[in-house]
Amino acid sequence: MTVPVGASPQVFAEASLSVNTVRAYRSDLRQFARWRAGFLDHEISEPHELEQVITAPVDPTEVAAFLADKANAVLPDGGQRYAPATISRYVAAIDWEHARRGHTPPGTTPIVRDVLKGIRRTRSVPVRRAKPMTLKALQTALLKIDVADLQTGALGTRDQALLLFGFVGAFRESELTALTVADLRLVDGEGVYARVRKSKTDQDGAGRIKVLRQGANPVTCAPCAYVRLSRLMLAQDASGEAGLFAALTGASLAVHVCADGLGADRLPPSMPFFRAVSKWGLYRTTGISPTTVGKAVARRAQAAGLGENGWSGHSLRAGFVTEARNAGATDVEIMNQTHHTNAATLQIYDREYAPLIRNAVTRMRL
Known part of the structure; x- marks a missing residue:
């Protein structure tokens, strides 16, 4: 968040936390205020009804x-x-x-x-973790995207880049959506350098670089x-709908384009790289x-026939860690890309997504 000159101590104190954290705290406090005001879970409360609640x-x-x-509250089906x-x-x-x-x-x-300790011991439920999008699943999903379709090509091209960036860069969702044009740089022979200006484990905004290396397959080549x-965004911004349609014509994932570079024109540095797409299939200026x-x-x-349940934005990051573990990557190698600050966190991924890695059972002749 941006703090103006002359800000009060309270403003600086709130700036010690991320905007998302403060927003979440305020939302949770509204739940506490509703309870203190006597509202039941299913009842609707208006903002003015909670203004005087301490x-x-x-x-x-x-x-x-x-x-x-809250621990005793149940759903109609009897669940917590x-x-x-x-x-x-x-x-x-x-x-x-x-x-x-x-x-x-x-x-x-x-x-x-x-x-609170008693609630955790008596009301614990299995954590529902995201289904990892492995490399094979990623390839299957990407091959189903038609980047040449005049109606859906803009969305398809964005989603193809979004999925590849999320997987290859092991990004968190918030890191992906915060990327601007200025944060990305194409380096010949290496790939795309992506600067993560701030993240969950870097609230002070020191910033770190992720490298999205070139892939042998153009379908899974993040620089492409x-x-x-x-x-595509440049074509639309320069010539509108006609420019977008012209750029979509003949577009394909079958050949590498990363070696050709971006050309002379550039998008505005401050523009979000992953932009929203309108219902008419055009890029908006907002992220x-x-x-x-x-x-x-x-x-x-779902479009690739991979099922409807278990998929989330975290599936890309989980898929990267799973594939890296299966390929024999060390904790340090994985953390250099995921930017985890504690190797113990990776053990969660091992237990959930790659339970046979570093497991004694694999040494037994069963």
Whole structure:
């Protein structure tokens, strides 16, 4: 976020967290305010009805009652309405609100801490993780995209680049959607250098580079996808719909285009690289949201006959780690691309997506 000159200490304090984190905290605090105001889960509340509801300071026993109420809430089918992770997030939001107003965070008190621990032990449910989009699945999905169709070619070209960038660069959804034209640079003989200016593990914005290397197959060559999408957006921006249609005519994934470069013209540096597409099949000047990444993955997977369930934006990142593990990559090699800061996190991927990697059972002659 941008902080103006003369900003107050409170503004700088809020800038210590990402915009998404602050937005999530405020959303969770609204849930707490609704509960304090007496609204049930299915009841609709108007903003003015919550304006006078205090969310800090609140007695820890009341916070504990709120958590227990959420833990006991059930859906019509009998399932849990709120997962322990969601309830833990509520505590984080309430603690944040108390701390920033100079009060003791309820989450540090024995009653809240013990109630939360009990909820985690008795209400735990298996975490539903994204289905990894492996290289074979990625190729299958990409080959089903028609980048020459006059109605859907703009969307197809964007999605093809989106899926390739997400997989090869092991990007988080928020990192993908934050990329601007200025963040990307085509390096001859190597690939595309992508600067991630800020991420989940780099809130201070020091920035790091991901390299999207050239692929032997033009279908899975990220630099080729970068060139195709750049040229197509340039054609539309220069000559409108006619320019876009002319550029789509004869477009193909069968040949490499990365060696040809971008040409003399360039897109505005500050423009989002992954732009929204209108219902008429034209590029907008606005960027896409992280949610759009997941929708694109699910849409392309379903169109390729890979099933409807389990796909999300994280499928690309999970697919990269899975393929890297199967290829024998070390923790350091994987982390150089994923930008994980803790190797222990990769063990989650091992357990969920590649359970035979570094598993003693593979040494047994069964």
